[in-house]
Amino acid sequence: xxxxxxxxxxxxxxxxxxxxxxxxxxxxxxxxxxxxxxxxxxxxxxxxxxxxxxxxxxxxxxxxxxxxxxxxxxxxxxxxxxxxxxxxxxxxxxxxxxxxxxxxxxxxxxxxxxxxxxxxxxxxxxxxxxxxxxxxxxxxxxxxxxxxxxxxxxxxxxxxxxxxxxxxxxxxxxxxxxxxxxxxxxxxxxxxxxxxxxxxxxxxxxxxxxxxxxxxxxxxxxxxxxxxxxxxxxxxxxxxxxxxxxxxxxxxxxx
Numbered sequence: 001x002x003x004x005x006x007x008x009x010x011x012x013x014x015x016x017x018x019x020x021x022x023x024x025x026x027x028x029x030x031x032x033x034x035x036x037x038x039x040x041x042x043x044x045x046x047x048x049x050x051x052x053x054x055x056x057x058x059x060x061x062x063x064x065x066x067x068x069x070x071x072x073x074x075x076x077x078x079x080x081x082x083x084x085x086x087x088x089x090x091x092x093x094x095x096x097x098x099x100x101x102x103x104x105x106x107x108x109x110x111x112x113x114x115x116x117x118x119x120x121x122x123x124x125x126x127x128x129x130x131x132x133x134x135x136x137x138x139x140x141x142x143x144x145x146x147x148x149x150x151x152x153x154x155x156x157x158x159x160x161x162x163x164x165x166x167x168x169x170x171x172x173x174x175x176x177x178x179x180x181x182x183x184x185x186x187x188x189x190x191x192x193x194x195x196x197x198x199x200x201x202x203x204x205x206x207x208x209x210x211x212x213x214x215x216x217x218x219x220x221x222x223x224x225x226x227x228x229x230x231x232x233x234x235x236x237x238x239x240x241x242x243x244x245x246x247x248x249x250x251x252x253x254x255x
Contacts, residue, residue: 075107098110182203
């Protein structure tokens with residue numbers, strides 16, 4: 001209750017900003033829908049411009065196999081999660097999946113490259129279960145990251161169902177720019193699931209559906225011959241909608 005005066009003040013400022021603005025730019029259709037329905041802003045006042053990425057470093061990067069050799073993962077089918085290993089990502093889901101499939105699918109490996117507050121717990125879980133199909137590595141540099149993505153087979157994006165914002169994890173753009181298929185495990189409010197479906201670049205499911213998530217992991221592994229097609233579709237969608245120049249041009253037209 002003690003926070004209500006501050007909440008009231010900020011909501012009043014929010015309403016004033018919406019009322020006095022000529023145009024409101026949001027990064028997703030779900031953001032647009034929210035301020036239409038929850039804040040009463042007219043549709044004509046809102047424009048969607050996606051978050052963008054400079055795809056050039058990813059398109060220039062080559063699949064060298066350097067990281068596969070460095071991490072001793074030659075001949076493995078690698079699901080990559082690169083970034084912050086925090087509680088919001090819900091990465092314990094993949095520890096449980098790895099445990100389920102460890103005996104029947106020895107080629108599959110989950111590679112976590114990054115750091116964060118949940119990393120220690122995740123490492124402990126993997127060690128207690130003696131999982132050899134979970135690999136943790138520290139962050140790589142921004143310059144090396146595109147090459148790392150190219151060396152892997154599928155890019156993972158993940159947020160727990162406790163999240164309620166429609167934001168799309170930025171790492172999905174890197175995967176798409178590198179022509180990598182995407183496995184999306186997100187909350188129902190996220191536009192990420194819609195983007196993956198529209199781009200035809202992989203599969204997605206609500207992150208608290210562990211059974212369906214496991215099915216998707218196995219499906220992508222069993223569809224190895226389709227991964228190049230999914231990756232190409234993702235890149236094509238990104239270049240049309242999320243490439244830096246495309247989005248900057250949209251802003252210039254709006255201005």
